Amino acid sequence: MRRLLLLQVLLLAAFVPPAAAQQLLDWSADEVRAVGRHGPWPPPPVRDPSNRVSGTPAGIALGEHLFNDPRLSGNGQMSCAICHQAGRDWSDGRAKGFGTVDLHRRTPSLWNVGYAHWFGWDGAGDSLWAQTIRPIEDPQEMGSSVARIAGLLRDDKDLACGYRRAFGGAAGNDDELLLVDAAKALAAFQETLVTPRTRFDAFRDALVAGDRAASARYPLSEQRGLKLFVGTGNCDTCHFGPRFTNGEFGDVGIAFFVRPGEVDSGRLGGLARLPGSPFNLLGRYNDDASGANTARTRHVQRLHTNFGEFRVPSLRQVGRSTAYMHDGSIATLEEVVRHYAEVNPDRLHSDGTPLVRPLGLSPQERTDLVAFLRSLDADPPRRAPPPPLCP
Numbered sequence: 001m002r003r004l005l006l007l008q009v010l011l012l013a014a015f016v017p018p019a020a021a022q023q024l025l026d027w028s029a030d031e032v033r034a035v036g037r038h039g040p041w042p043p044p045p046v047r048d049p050s051n052r053v054s055g056t057p058a059g060i061a062l063g064e065h066l067f068n069d070p071r072l073s074g075n076g077q078m079s080c081a082i083c084h085q086a087g088r089d090w091s092d093g094r095a096k097g098f099g100t101v102d103l104h105r106r107t108p109s110l111w112n113v114g115y116a117h118w119f120g121w122d123g124a125g126d127s128l129w130a131q132t133i134r135p136i137e138d139p140q141e142m143g144s145s146v147a148r149i150a151g152l153l154r155d156d157k158d159l160a161c162g163y164r165r166a167f168g169g170a171a172g173n174d175d176e177l178l179l180v181d182a183a184k185a186l187a188a189f190q191e192t193l194v195t196p197r198t199r200f201d202a203f204r205d206a207l208v209a210g211d212r213a214a215s216a217r218y219p220l221s222e223q224r225g226l227k228l229f230v231g232t233g234n235c236d237t238c239h240f241g242p243r244f245t246n247g248e249f250g251d252v253g254i255a256f257f258v259r260p261g262e263v264d265s266g267r268l269g270g271l272a273r274l275p276g277s278p279f280n281l282l283g284r285y286n287d288d289a290s291g292a293n294t295a296r297t298r299h300v301q302r303l304h305t306n307f308g309e310f311r312v313p314s315l316r317q318v319g320r321s322t323a324y325m326h327d328g329s330i331a332t333l334e335e336v337v338r339h340y341a342e343v344n345p346d347r348l349h350s351d352g353t354p355l356v357r358p359l360g361l362s363p364q365e366r367t368d369l370v371a372f373l374r375s376l377d378a379d380p381p382r383r384a385p386p387p388p389l390c391p
Contacts (some may be wrong), residue, residue: 024216025223027207034230036208041201041242046114046191049288050127050281051184053166054191062162063189064386066182069159071152072136074143075100080135080186083107086383089320090193095328099141104258106328111317114191117247117296121310121326122270126297127286129187130279133179149182150175162389176278180285195316196378200226203375218375224365225372233340233359233369244315244376249306250355253343254325256308266326267309271302319374333373337366 027035045055053059066072070079083097084090090110092098097107105121113119114128125131135141136149153163153171163171166185171178199218203226206214229235238246249267256264274280274297281288281297288294310326324330330339341361348356361369 023220024212024218025220025227027227031227031230032207034236035204035226037240038236038244039201039204039208039242041197041204042194043115043242048114048128048187048191049290050286050293051129051187052287053181053184053188056166056188058162058166059185059188060192061386061389062159062166063185063187065159065162065389066186067189068386069152071156072142072144072149072182074139074145074148078142080142083135083141084110086380088322089317089380091321093322095323095331097141099135099138100143101140103140104264105326106323108311108313109317109321110190110193111195112243112314113193114187115243118249118311120270122266122268123249123311124270124273124277126274126281127187127279128190129180129183130277130281132183132186132190133279136179136183146175146179150178153178153182158389165390177285180279183279196380198316198378199375200372219371221368221371222375223372225368225370226375228361228365228369229372233361235340238312238355239315245312247312249309249311251308251310251348252325252356253339253345253348254310254327254329264327265307267306267311268302268304271300271306274300315373316376317378319370319377333370334366337361337369337373341366 048054051059053062067080067084070077070082072079078099083092083099084107085092092107095106097103097105108121116128117126119125119128119131120134125134136144137146150171153159160171163181163185167181171181199222203215203218203222206217229239236244238248238250240246251266256266258264275282277283279285281294286294319333321333322331324333324336330336340356341359343356343358345357
């Protein structure tokens with residue numbers, strides 16, 4: 001009897017299809033090409049020609065120490081790491097950021113920030129180091145001053161030593177230059193914050209290589225969600241490339257009212273501030289003497305259609321966030337997908353070209369799309385404390 005039962009079990013197992021995670025959907029050549037454009041990952045290390053310490057070990061080391069130093073703030077209590085925490089994917093885990101006051105925008109993650117070409121939700125910064133200066137000086141955020149930052153680099157023994165190593169000489173008397181140099185070191189550190197490889201990356205590489213066995217390890221729900229992403233959903237129109245972002249700006253139907261009578265104009269306001277900044281790439285602090293990196297700043301146009309547009313964020317690590325959109329107004333990834341499935345065209349800025357349309361996804365399609373998006377997440381390795389600047 002036992003032998004008969006065992007035989008029946010073995011025969012049944014022979015006719016049961018493989019587990020869902022061991023199946024591979026049919027992928028057309030066009031779909032394979034579309035998926036392939038989202039890699040490989042990681043890209044080569046970034047090097048910013050406008051920042052002479054970009055990619056240098058000494059610049060990165062000084063930047064990491066400054067990043068964790070609360071003395072950069074006006075009250076001596078708030079470091080960059082307070083709002084951009086390693087354990088919270090380089091954000092703060094809040095719906096909206098905070099500084100000396102509560103802010104009306106969400107604190108963006110710093111993951112992969114070095115690969116961007118516009119910075120901040122409104123793109124008011126045309127380099128990472130210029131963008132880094134803004135929260136340091138902003139009275140609503142760190143509330144510091146040029147003199148305070150310069151004094152730290154001149155007077156603190158360790159920071160002064162780190163400065164000499166990074167910039168090749170002692171901190172001088174030009175306070176504004178020292179503020180810029182501090183920001184350039186901070187940017188050099190931020191450029192090292194690159195997300196780890198994910199389940200998607202393993203699938204993408206296997207699919208492009210034609211390795212069916214390895215491709216089939218990617219769960220079916222995630223495959224279906226990816227097909228939606230590069231297919232009928234057209235999500236990769238804005239979220240394309242290895243970083244899953246075009247690095248530009250769009251209106252996706254999120255209200256731009258901060259409070260009654262006050263609006264956040266987004267990209268329109270950012271482009272208004274960019275030309276007047278002494279730290280933009282057209283100014284004297286750009287280390288690229290060739291001027292090759294100034295074209296985007298020189299030729300960008302400020303149009304009324306930019307009103308209410310905000311930066312298209314990268315989707316890497318998207319499932320690990322605790323709030324979404326520029327203002328943190330959406331709490332979960334599932335609600336984000338629902339927003340795009342049901343977005344009201346009347347909420348889009350009327351003067352612009354509509355960037356999104358209601359996708360009308362079924363409940364199963366929404367589940368699959370969320371599953372795919374979560375396959376872009378990975379636990380980052382633990383970071384070791386930074387070594388001393390000058391042992």
